[in-house]
Amino acid sequence: MNIHINYNDHILNNSQEQYIIKHLHLRPYTSYSRISQSKLNKIKQKYFLKFNRHMTDNIILSIKSAFMKEHIIKNFYKLNKHKNSIVDDYLKYKNKSIKKNILLLSTKYDLSPMTMMNHIIFNIYNTYIKNIKNNINIDIYDYQQIDIAKNNDIYFQLDQTTSIEESKLFEKNIETILIKKNIKYKTQEQLTIEQKKSIGKPINTPDFLILSDLIINNVKINWIDAKNFFGSNNKFIRSKILKQTKKYLASYGSGMILFSLGFNSDLQFKDILLMNYESVHDFIYS
Secondary structure (H helix, E strand, O other), X not given: OEEOOOOOOOEEOHHHHHXXXXXXXXXXXXXXXXXXXXXXXXXXXXXXXXXXXXXOHHHHHHHHHHHHHHHHHHHOHHXXXXXXXXXXXXXXXXXXXXXXXXXXXXXXXXXXXXXXXXHHHHHHHOOOHXXXXXXXXXXXXXXXXXXXXXXXXXXXXXXOHHHHHHHHHHHHHHHHHHHHOOOOEEEHHHHHHHHXXXXXXXXXXXXXXXXXXXXXXXXXXXXXXXXXXXXXXXXXXXXXXXXXXXXXXXXXXXXXXXXXXXXXXXXXXXXXXXXXXXXXXXXXXX
């Protein structure tokens, strides 16, 4: 099967992605928090006036998420560099009964509130936040600071159930397309079972291993991986994809990544076709 799919409008370039990041006005501690709908609307309006193209809330939020995750990784060294000062500052603010203690520290050190709070709790109680539920030995002030940190940090996820379920649903949507086009495949689950039996553990499991002869936009598609986010062109996304797909390319050859929210056109990888799910969906069902 040899097909050609045209891209739709959910593809940005570097200048457009950077324009969105610039107008997010990311500053600690608010950069770690949720964006208000009014702020999202203002960014969309400015984007339309600048590029004469519509933008969606989800793409803006996904771009922010990629930027902030890269920022968090880049800044993590500060936690070790200032580990003693952070605890000392926290205890000093605690003695003064400062209500937004952890947010002041997040602003001062530009570290995520929950990352800092996790470090503080470990130093005070010798345990991490995930282990202190209903622990009567935790001071009420510290409980309050944990709640403040949780409410102002969307990137430190103790429970990732929702995001995992959403990713699985996205994969099911892709599987529906494969079935409709009579494309033979093996799922990640099937590959996992096979590899556990043959070599003891799963080591090379794309979301879909394509068994049919499938060529899209002149690229032989031997595997498909689903990404339930916007494909930002930053170091965090690039390194994540390169690390994951290196073994796919070595074992199976060229393949495709499907982004649920589109991608930056300047994000490119050798022997990997990047596609927007909406483009594929519209092509198949048109």
